[in-house]
Amino acid sequence: MLVQEYFNTRKNLVETALDKFLSAEDIKTKQLHEAMRYAVFNGGKRLRPILFFATYEMLIGRKNINRLERLLPAACSLEMIHSASLIHDDLPIIDNSRERRGKPSCHIKFGDATAILAGDALITLAFEILTEIKNRKTALKCIDILTQAVSTRGMIGGQAVDILSAKRKINLNTLRYIHLKKTGALLQASMELACTIYEAEENVTITLGNFALNLGLAYQIVDDILDEVGSFDILGREPGEDSRNNKAPYSALMGLEKSKKTAEKLLRDSYNLIKNMKNNDILIEFVNMIKERLP
């Protein structure tokens, strides 16, 4: 199967399921539902659900879209959390981003108050749909993994440190912490959820979790480099936005050349963690996708 076909079919699969989970139910809360749908169906690449599917299909040893049905609650929960975090991040009192993917942000379109509630509702819905996983032990383990990834020890913690760090000098350790938590935690959860549903050995789960953390860190460093030297086409947003938001990019702290070398090393480390696993082609593609963005 062509890699592009893999990405397209899995993207369609998760989008069909998201559409079902996000069908409006009550005319009174129509606007809130519309805000949630607007944020979720914003042209995103669905990388977290696809990484989750790819991990599971590597573990079961074959690519078979018909076997992914029972994975849909977890796949959609990852995307809902990701969307919720973007809604809240874009708010005027956080990043003040008026656009996302070339369209008005959720709060520009629906107002700040509805945007806050849409984010709250997506976080809640993400956990609600995980209760639909049939095996109870698996369902609870998935909820535990995802709540931890979102918590103060995960994505929210990373965002909190990021906010405090704006307009301040921070060191490389703190920036690393922000990236690992803000981006890495949810990628790690994507792979750990797949391992949990497959009931993988613990050492496999740990290895794949580390793969995800390396990948997330590499992605952020490349993003920072592109923010400095890239164009709108590659970046998907205006370059220079981070530094305008008083966020120190990686490259500012360690220089462009050393940033590139760090990203390359992280991608090499990622590759090494999975190179001996069977059926690893889609995971390797994730590594290559980031490598190809490097200028």
Next chain:
Amino acid sequence: MLVQEYFNTRKNLVETALDKFLSAEDIKTKQLHEAMRYAVFNGGKRLRPILFFATYEMLIGRKNINRLERLLPAACSLEMIHSASLIHDDLPIIDNSRERRGKPSCHIKFGDATAILAGDALITLAFEILTEIKNRKTALKCIDILTQAVSTRGMIGGQAVDILSAKRKINLNTLRYIHLKKTGALLQASMELACTIYEAEENVTITLGNFALNLGLAYQIVDDILDEVGSFDILGREPGEDSRNNKAPYSALMGLEKSKKTAEKLLRDSYNLIKNMKNNDILIEFVNMIKERLP
């Protein structure tokens, strides 16, 4: 046991547990943790956890604080959700309340951005701690009940309609919807969680759920009446605040006298739903507490 002693001991119990669940873990997210703790330990009466304990202790037929240990995750989750909703409601872009219980609101003390994240983190933590309930079936049912109570069909939905209704003429049905969802849903969940952990018969769960919804609606109507004719001492906040926020109080839609009569009828209905149950004294006390606030 004196009623006041019951309330005090159960309040202490849940506060000790909240303190444990909210112990800081990471120096980097210290400010976020402080904001969460500030919002949770703000002098609240812990009515939802106490209603939850009272329901359970009525069902098991005795008041014994030593048997409440396993109820603590659910008790604390109710209070975390309640606190999160207050943090987000108080934000400038929603209710713009600068004070709560005579102290600066969370966002005034910690900034808007940290307040948004503290709310997100409390919602997430509420669901995370429910995974600690030992019996898996019970744990999943509790997560299902609480996510639904918080969702677009519950508290968040009520808040969304409330926001849209500000500065608009609304009818009594819509106001009823707002109160039932914004306040009623979490009270209903408090009693349903107790029923679930006790494994009560379905008809008991439904009856007690209706008791909670009536109680919530009565509470809101009394609050609206006090907003018009009450004082700071009874209300716990400045009277007239709702109408200044362009929120139509019940009394404005149906008049003061008819509002009183509606509240009295709801409280009578509540009482009738539980009057034949054994060991119902604390639940009756909840009805009386609201009745006594009526001017």
